[in-house]
Amino acid sequence: VAGTARKRIGRSTLSFANRPVIVATASVAGPDEGRGPLGAEFDEVKKDRLLGLGSWEKAESQFLTEAITMAMGKAKVDQSQVDVLAAGDLLNQIISADYSARGLSIPFLGLYGACSTMAEALIVAAMAVDGGYADYALAATSSHFDTAERQFRYPVEHGTQRPPTTQWTATGAGAALVGSSGNGPVITAATIGMVIDYNQKNINDMGGAMAPAAADTIARHLEGTGRRPEDYDLIVTGDLAAVGRPLAADLLREKGYELGDRFDDCGLILYDRRKQDVHAGGSGCACSALVYTGYIHKLLQRGQYRRVLLVGTGALFSPTSSQQGESIPGIAHAVEIEAAGSATRDEDAAPRDTGGDER
Amino acid sequence: VAGTARKRIGRSTLSFANRPVIVATASVAGPDEGRGPLGAEFDEVKKDRLLGLGSWEKAESQFLTEAITMAMGKAKVDQSQVDVLAAGDLLNQIISADYSARGLSIPFLGLYGACSTMAEALIVAAMAVDGGYADYALAATSSHFDTAERQFRYPVEHGTQRPPTTQWTATGAGAALVGSSGNGPVITAATIGMVIDYNQKNINDMGGAMAPAAADTIARHLEGTGRRPEDYDLIVTGDLAAVGRPLAADLLREKGYELGDRFDDCGLILYDRRKQDVHAGGSGCACSALVYTGYIHKLLQRGQYRRVLLVGTGALFSPTSSQQGESIPGIAHAVEIEAAGSATRDEDAAPRDTGGDER
Numbered sequence: 118v119a120g121t122a123r124k125r126i127g128r129s130t131l132s133f134a135n136r137p138v139i140v141a142t143a144s145v146a147g148p149d150e151g152r153g154p155l156g157a158e159f160d161e162v163k164k165d166r167l168l169g170l171g172s173w174e175k176a177e178s179q180f181l182t183e184a185i186t187m188a189m190g191k192a193k194v195d196q197s198q199v200d201v202l203a204a205g206d207l208l209n210q211i212i213s214a215d216y217s218a219r220g221l222s223i224p225f226l227g228l229y230g231a232c233s234t235m236a237e238a239l240i241v242a243a244m245a246v247d248g249g250y251a252d253y254a255l256a257a258t259s260s261h262f263d264t265a266e267r268q269f270r271y272p273v274e275h276g277t278q279r280p281p282t283t284q285w286t287a288t289g290a291g292a293a294l295v296g297s298s299g300n301g302p303v304i305t306a307a308t309i310g311m312v313i314d315y316n317q318k319n320i321n322d323m324g325g326a327m328a329p330a331a332a333d334t335i336a337r338h339l340e341g342t343g344r345r346p347e348d349y350d351l352i353v354t355g356d357l358a359a360v361g362r363p364l365a366a367d368l369l370r371e372k373g374y375e376l377g378d379r380f381d382d383c384g385l386i387l388y389d390r391r392k393q394d395v396h397a398g399g400s401g402c403a404c405s406a407l408v409y410t411g412y413i414h415k416l417l418q419r420g421q422y423r424r425v426l427l428v429g430t431g432a433l434f435s436p437t438s439s440q441q442g443e444s445i446p447g448i449a450h451a452v453e454i455e456a457a458g459s460a461t462r463d464e465d466a467a468p469r470d471t472g473g474d475e476r
Numbered sequence: 477v478a479g480t481a482r483k484r485i486g487r488s489t490l491s492f493a494n495r496p497v498i499v500a501t502a503s504v505a506g507p508d509e510g511r512g513p514l515g516a517e518f519d520e521v522k523k524d525r526l527l528g529l530g531s532w533e534k535a536e537s538q539f540l541t542e543a544i545t546m547a548m549g550k551a552k553v554d555q556s557q558v559d560v561l562a563a564g565d566l567l568n569q570i571i572s573a574d575y576s577a578r579g580l581s582i583p584f585l586g587l588y589g590a591c592s593t594m595a596e597a598l599i600v601a602a603m604a605v606d607g608g609y610a611d612y613a614l615a616a617t618s619s620h621f622d623t624a625e626r627q628f629r630y631p632v633e634h635g636t637q638r639p640p641t642t643q644w645t646a647t648g649a650g651a652a653l654v655g656s657s658g659n660g661p662v663i664t665a666a667t668i669g670m671v672i673d674y675n676q677k678n679i680n681d682m683g684g685a686m687a688p689a690a691a692d693t694i695a696r697h698l699e700g701t702g703r704r705p706e707d708y709d710l711i712v713t714g715d716l717a718a719v720g721r722p723l724a725a726d727l728l729r730e731k732g733y734e735l736g737d738r739f740d741d742c743g744l745i746l747y748d749r750r751k752q753d754v755h756a757g758g759s760g761c762a763c764s765a766l767v768y769t770g771y772i773h774k775l776l777q778r779g780q781y782r783r784v785l786l787v788g789t790g791a792l793f794s795p796t797s798s799q800q801g802e803s804i805p806g807i808a809h810a811v812e813i814e815a816a817g818s819a820t821r822d823e824d825a826a827p828r829d830t831g832g833d834e835r
Contacts (some may be wrong), residue, residue: 122609129559131609172800197483200488201668208794209568211588212802215671215792224488224668226596227792227807229570229586238587241600249483249489267795309560309583312574342523364649432585433574435567437627441531443571446578448586 122245124296128307130341133242134246139454140194140253140299142349143187144411145287147262148394149252150403153388159289159411160187162416166263166288175397177290180403181206184290184410185257194292197221199294200251203238206259207231207286208268213259222257230328232323232356234258235291235308235406235431236450241296243304243452252297259290260401270320272316282322284358284384285395290407293414302417305424306453308338312433314446316473317423320439323400324361324384327430330447332368335428338451339374346376350422353413355405355430356399358384405429417456427452479731483606487753488668489700494534496605498813499612499658502546503770504539506621506647506755512747518648518770519546525622525647530808533571536649539762540565540576543649543769544616558582558653563602564593565618565761566645567627571620573777582614591682591715591833592649593617594765595788595809602663602811609645611656618649619760626797627750643717643743643813644754650765652773661776664783665812667697670791673805678737681796682759683720687704689806690716691727694787697810698733709781712772713808714764714789717743717757742767764788776815786811808827 122133144159151162161183168176189196202221206213207226218225229239245251252412260432263273265286271277295304313330331354339345346352357365362382369376383405384398409427416422429452434445483491503518520542527535540563554801561580564587565572573603577584589596597615598800604610622632624645630636654663672689690713698704705711716724728735742764743757754760768786774782788811 129610174800205588207569209796210566210590210792210794210795212797215805216797216802218671218807219673219792222670224670226600226668227562227588227805228590231569241585244603244607244609248603248609250603250607251488309585311581311583313576314578407660433569433571433578435569435571437533437568438571438575441533443575446574448584455690 130338131307133243133304133306135247137243137246137295137297138299138301138303139414140295140301141188141192141294142405142410142414143184143191143292145290146407150287150289150387150391153393155387155412159407165307166368173261174208175261176231177213177259177264178216179465181213181257181259182220184292185217185255185461188292188294193216194384196222196252199253199255201226201245202255203228203241203352204257205229205234207265223272230448230450231431231433232402232404233429233431233448233450234274234402236427236452239293239304239452240307240309243307246295246297248330255292255296257290257292258402258406260286260403261339262286262288265401270323279396280321281396282360283357283396284400285388286392286401287387287399287403287407289403289407291403291410293410300457302414302454302456304452305455308334308344308451310334310448310450314357314444314449316444318444322360323432324358324397325364326363326445327434327447328357328364328369330449331430332372334449334451335369336372336374338426346374346379346396349379349424349426352376352380352426354428356384356400357382357430358400360397386441417454420456422456424455490666490699492602492606492663492665494606495662496656496664497658497660498652498773499655499660500547500551500653501769501773502543502550502651503766504543504649505766506706508650508752509646509766512752514746514771516727518766521599525620525761532620532622533567536572536618536623539649540572540616540618541579543651544614546574547651547653553612553653554784555581558586558602558612558614561614562587562597563616564588566590566624581631588810589807590608590790591759591761591763592788592790592807593754593808595760595786595811597810598663599666599668599809602666605654605656610646613654614651615759616649617765618647619645621645621647624760633802634779638755639680640755641719642755643682643715644747645760646746646748646762646766648762649767650762652769659816661773661813661815663811664814665701667693667700668735669807669809670692671805671807673803675801675803676698681719681757682791683717685791685804686806687720688727689715689808690724690787690789691731693808693810694728695731695733697785701764705733705738708738708783708785708804711735711785713741713787714748715743716741716789717759745765752807768779781815783814786813
């Protein structure tokens with residue numbers, strides 16, 4: 118199909134030629150996240166996880182609403198100017214996003230990609246803006262330690278001992294406002310993830326379950342764009358944490374990619390594992406959302422990073438599927454983000470155009 | 477933004493100028509759906525809801541996989557040619573879609589819009605294809621009576637008596653393959669829904685909860701496109717059923733739109749309420765998916781319908797939110813589909829172009 122092929126480079130690696138801009142982000146963090154290394158970076162740190170509301174679930178939805186509202190406020194963009202909100206969370210029927218969207222007058226596409234949802238939302242928002250279907254699109258996600266624990270594992274009141282491979286579901290929310298013009302880091306490309314299953318069944322090791330999907334998506338993104346790992350200042354997964362990150366690095370090494378020190382993980386960035394009792398590291402939709410919106414985005418704004426690959430990672434399962442003996446497949450979505458005014462307007466730095474339909 | 481504004485006509489009403497084509501659909505129905513008025517129309521009718529598998533959940537996922545595989549087979553399109561699968565279902569963490577996607581090598585965007593998910597998936601697929609990000613995109617959803625009952629209400633083994641306002645969750649799956657070229661009905665426009673809440677709290681009346689969202693989206697679609705109800709041969713909601721359909725008609729009348737006999741509902745089409753014990757009618761992601769893929773699509777193919785507005789309707793809640801006293805907001809997504817070779821290449825019949833950015 119002439120005229121459209123340039124937007125798809127490699128299979129399901131998308132190129133956003135119209136350069137959708139992340140014009141503003143907002144991060145609203147819980148107290149544990151505030152005590153972590155990025156505490157001073159977040160727009161707001163709450164003192165308690167309940168926010169004075171009647172349930173953890175209502176609090177999670179409130180975190181999300183505050184992040185969305187704050188992102189619009191920073192950009193001085195009104196709800197009526199936003200054409201779509203792409204959002205989701207970990208809860209059954211994504212009620213955090215549903216009830217947040219209820220309080221807003223913004224058309225809503227509900228997403229579920231487990232902890233990969235922020236990257237999925239950024240892809241949908243970038244596609245909507247780059248394709249001309251939206252002037253502004255919001256990508257937003259939340260997670261909450263207490264809502265996730267009682268839904269996926271045990272109510273926190275049980276005081277169940279957690280094995281060392283478990284991760285700590287981040288409490289908070291992040292929102293990114295993507296616009297067709299404006300100042301800010303630019304979403305230049307993305308790769309949609311496939312569901313990958315290595316027959317992992319341990320619900321206390323999400324990082325191990327997601328690592329193969331992360332490696333698959335990162336490799337496909339590099340192949341699709343024709344870039345090398347060295348072309349990125351940072352390749353950062355969502356929440357592989359201490360168990361999953363080295364596994365993904367090994368799998369990528371087997372595929373011929375040595376990521377080295379530029380490979381990091383939001384679950385390892387969000388908390389100080391020596392001081393905070395988070396076991397293998399952070400997880401949850403808010404993990405990558407907080408680390409991107411509160412931290413990485415600022416480094417791109419300041420030009421300290423020139424190009425980043427944000428790879429949201431999700432474990433696709435439910436307590437029902439685990440009780441029925443199913444394994445835990447993973448998914449990972451990659452979003453390539455560049456500093457404004459970076460070299461990518463130059464021909465040689467642009468994503469490789471394969472010259473048309475490859476089939 | 478010059479050059480892109482024509483794709484957004486009215487707020488969040490999208491115009492698909494590149495005319496993405498639904499090149500094939502497939503419908504795999506359960507036994508009750510097979511005994512309904514459309515029984516002979518479905519591609520396949522299963523004799524039992526368990527499909528000989530170990531759980532209802534595994535069966536639901538299998539229904540979805542069969543529909544997806546059949547749609548590709550009809551179009552003689554291989555998995556490797558499909559750039560994205562947009563899919564979801566009603567189950568916690570959309571496990572039906574997750575585990576179906578696991579068995580496929582197709583990049584996957586997981587969606588949750590409750591029973592509106594088929595329309596949401598068609599919008600995402602159309603945006604991906606129309607925007608040039610995919611040559612082929614699949615939209616698919618499933619639902620299952622037994623998985624939904626035990627998750628949202630009571631296990632069917634309890635034999636709980638259901639009040640007359642309840643609806644019967646359809647068992648089955650539908651898939652639509654959207655391509656950048658080919659023969660078939662064309663997706664010409666769409667309107668993304670907002671979350672609308674009229675403070676309905678009765679979990680045994682989904683139609684009433686969703687009716688306000690359906691009316692809002694239909695009115696916004698008509699305003700966005702500049703069309704009148706008479707421009708459609710059929711305006712069909714997903715699953716408002718016997719309680720919700722007249723409420724939506726009343727709300728539209730208050731907004732100045734008289735839909736008359738062209739307004740129907742998939743939940744009323746799928747079953748014969750006089751003979752089948754479905755109370756208010758059908759519901760579930762598969763309700764609109766089966767009625768579109770198995771029935772309406774064929775009437776568009778034959779030219780018996782020239783233009784249809786398919787309005788997926790979803791009730792956004794979880795048992796947790798209901799137990800916490802929350803009301804049940806609704807959402808509705810509208811997808812405008814025209815017969816191939818219909819008059820819409822003519823200038824006067826095309827969706828209204830508002831002439832650029834309205835702000």
